[in-house]
Amino acid sequence: MQDVPLSYPVPWIFIRDHAPMYGLRNASLEPLKHVSLALIGPGSLPEHFPMAMSAGESVWVPIDGDDLARSTTLVVRWRRQNDDEYLWRCVF
Known part of the structure; x- marks a missing residue:
């Protein structure tokens, strides 16, 4: 085991x-793969394909919506190098 x-x-x-440009920085010491973003609740995020992000790399995306802090959650999905998958929910 x-x-x-x-x-x-x-x-x-x-x-x-x-805002309305939001950044997501890989603050780890490892590259992350299959990184994708999604919104729960009202708001809009441009369509994108899963990406790889090196350690320290940032991506910037426009996220539009009224009062995002009250009703919207950003969900980040990624895989580590060993292929374990993770999800992180972040509020505005």
Whole structure:
């Protein structure tokens, strides 16, 4: 049986300072693959394909919507190099 770590720190920093452009930075020391973004609730996000992000790399996306902080959640999905899949929900 393989040892499974009990915890894994969220590798993301969500940058809200330049709304309606929002940034997502890979703050980990490892490349992440199959990174995708989705919204739960009202708001719009441009369609994009899953991407790979190197350690320290950022991506910027326009996210439009009224009062995103009240009713919308950003969901980030990614895979680590060992192919384990993770989801992170982030509010505005």
